[in-house]
Amino acid sequence: MTILDEREGNRETAVNPKLERRARRRDAWRGFFHAAPAYLYLTLFFTLPLIIVFVFSFASRGRTGRPLLEGWNIDSWTRLFEPLVRTIALRSFWLAVLNTALCLLVGYPFAYWIATRRKQATRNILLVAVLIPFWSNFLVRTYAWRMLLDSDGYITQFGEMTGLWGRLLFTVPAVFLGLLYGYLPFMVLPLYAAIERLDWSLVEAGRDLYASGAAAFRRITLPLSRPGIVAGSILVFIPSLGAYVTPDILGGAKTTLLGNYIVTQFGAARNWPFGSSISGAILIVMLAVTVFYFRSGGRTL
């Protein structure tokens, strides 16, 4: 540490301002040139496509569904307030909220349990056991539930036998189960990272000052693990809101979510401008959530 401090000190005092300025300018160029290829690429294949979504949402619809770059109007945006769209949007929104809440409710004690194992080796093994489903193919994991909930599968038979549930496949509960299963690992990992680096001596100090276990958790552990809670919630909420694969495989006609509805506009419904305005609306929600996150002190996801 002292070596580092001295180095910093030297830099402050013993430099020639002219040389310093020249070095800074050269560094500015080097930084720019390192970033240039990725910058150019993302401008071409991310930023411009992002802008085109908003441009096309004001275009009029051609006969094939493609946008005609004339007769600009706001019809695609006003259509967002139609009852059908509202139903689908609300269904998507509440499912995403519910899924985030349940992931948090199940994921927090789970992450806490892993992070508080005494031995580093135990924690590492449990963490790898979380990482494997996290990295496993999302489609395959959704297919697992398609198979488990099949009409002649054991889960359906058990439900019918006991009278607890009937056919789950192609219903909202099935989609919800799929979302929970799909995104739970996205919640657990940031929570684990936050809880694991927590300074436990603070909790200990609280206990020494006669805080009950529950009070210490509520006043110390929970606020300190907030960055993990927020990051995990964003990582679950945003993809749940735009879910496409899960409702497509586990849902039916009555469980259409925004994701499927958008894709339909680019396929069977042949209405690209309308698909653009729905995507645009999701993008606005997403940006709002992210800005809120960074404002509230989050730094990285």
Add this chain to the structure above:
Amino acid sequence: MTLNQGAAARPWVDRILAINGWLVFAFLYLPILVVIVFSFSASPNVGIWGGFSLHWYDRMFGNEQLMNALRNSLWVAAWSTVISTVLGTAAALAIDRYRRWLGRGVFDAVLYLPVIIPDVTMAVMLLMWFTQVNITLGRLSIILAHIAFNISFVAIVVRARLANMDPAMEEAAADLYASRWQAFRRITLPLIMPGVLGGGLLALTLSLDDVVITSLVQGPGSATLPVYVFGLIKRSVTPEINAVSTLMLAASIFLVLASLAFQRRGERSG
């Protein structure tokens, strides 16, 4: 490192936590296990055990369309991984090593967006862009799309590695008359290599897994393995899908373990 006393919960709390923990693990693993087990079932009806058989694997390797999809997947994944790893690493260096340059703030923000944007939105915006600028939908458009989301993931992983690295190492090399390139080649690159490989493996996994974006920007005959399987699932459920799923799961698990091994090696040397 052992944890302090503060972490120790009361025995009954700890017991509830443990029960919840094992239940969550069961929830995460049982469905996957069922998929794997039934890929070895002789019965054509998924969900009913019909005795051990490798029939579905045999059929899978004989399915020409499926094998073509697998070839597409590997081709796309290889190109998008290599290109996005190079671009993403350079981007991470630009942001972490150089504090002030034109557009750094905007670049930093744009670099995060592809990670959080929902797949569907990214898919439709790329589809519209490709049609607008007349890029034929096919393997090329899929590769271009995969690079677009992978650059960000690679950059994030490499940045995490760079953040833990002492810049004094490079400065020491510079003091000893190493050129910029020599310092990078001999000092920086070996030190960030675990991050670069980890980011590359993440990119490879994401590219091999993607369904939504690929299914919208694909062209005739360019479907990747997950997109082909997605189509199969929507038509009917057969144990052949279980066999492909098992193959894909095995690949994922291999990639996780490989990435952990790289990271661990990095921790020891860094």
